[in-house]
Amino acid sequence: CGEWRGCEGDQRVVAETSRECVVATPGPAVVGEVGRSDGLRHLARRTISTASRRQFENKVPEKQKLFQEDNGIPVHLKGGIADALLYRATMILTVGGTAYAIYQLAVASFPKKQD
DSSP states (O other): OOOEEOSSSSEEEEEEOSSOEEEEOOSOOOGGGHHHHHHHHHHHHOOOOOSOSSOOOOOHHHHHHHHHOOSSOOGGGTTOHHHHHHHHHHHHHHHHHHHHHHHHHHHHHSOOOOO
16 A cells, blocks of 8 residues: 556555555646545445445335236236326327328328329
8 A cells, every 4th residue: 555556557556455446646636626536535435335225115015916916907007097097198199199190191192283
C-alpha cells in the first residue's frame, strides 16, 4: 500500500483489502475536484450487493392461490379491474387498428381517377 504501480499509467494505491484495491492518479488537486474525488473514492470502495435494503413481505403464495383457483375466470382476467381494463383497451386498439388497416388497403386499391 502506498507504492507506485505502472499498470495503467502512474497510479498510487490508496487502500488495499483482500478483495479490492482503490487507486488514485497522482497530480495536483484542484479545489473544485476535491469533493468529486472523495465521491469517486467512496464509490470505488462500495461493495456490490444483491441483497435488498428493505425486506418485503412474500406475497407469492397469495398470488398462487388467486391464480390457481378454479372459478371459471380466465387467467388473464384474474388480476381484477386493472386486468379487465387492460384487456378491453387491447381489444379496442386491436379491432380498431385492423379496421383502419383494411380501410387503408381499400383506399389504396382503388386509385383516384385522373381528370
